[in-house]
Every structure is written in structure tokens, then in C-alpha cells.
Amino acid sequence: MSIDWAALGQVFGVTLVVTVGIVGLFTLGIVGTSRKPRQEGEAVAAGGAARTGAYACFALCAAAVAYGIYLIVAA
Secondary structure, eight states: OOOOHHHHHHHHHHHHHHHHHHHHHHHHHHHHHHOOOSSSTHHHHHHHHHHHHHHHHHHHHHHHHHHHHHHHHHO
16 A cells, blocks of 8 residues: 555645635634724615625635535545
């Protein structure tokens, strides 16, 4: 039994990058939903954009998880 160290290193690298990316997206989503407007006039413009971006981050995280489940089930 031999181990293909190059393939193992490649899997480790891709896994590390994807994990950090998904955690970063989820963190941006949490930050976007926790933003509070500083002034009354800022509530519509900045609050809506931050919340929309946060929902987009959560959607990308859900898509990545769904794709991972698809890869596991399809194999």
C-alpha cells in the first residue's frame, strides 16, 4: 500500500481554501444581519444593502453545502 502524497496535499489544500472561504462568507452574513443604522435616514439605504448582501452570503453557503452533499450522494 502506497500513499500518493501529492494527491493528499492537493486535497488538503483545496479543503483548507474552501473551508476558510465558506466560514468567511458565513461571517460576512452574520455581520451584515447585525448592522444597525447610525442615523434615521441611513436605515433604508445602508441597512437594506447590508441585509441583502448578508442573505446572498447565506445563500452561497447553503449552495456550497448542498453541492457537497450532492458530491457525496452521487458517488
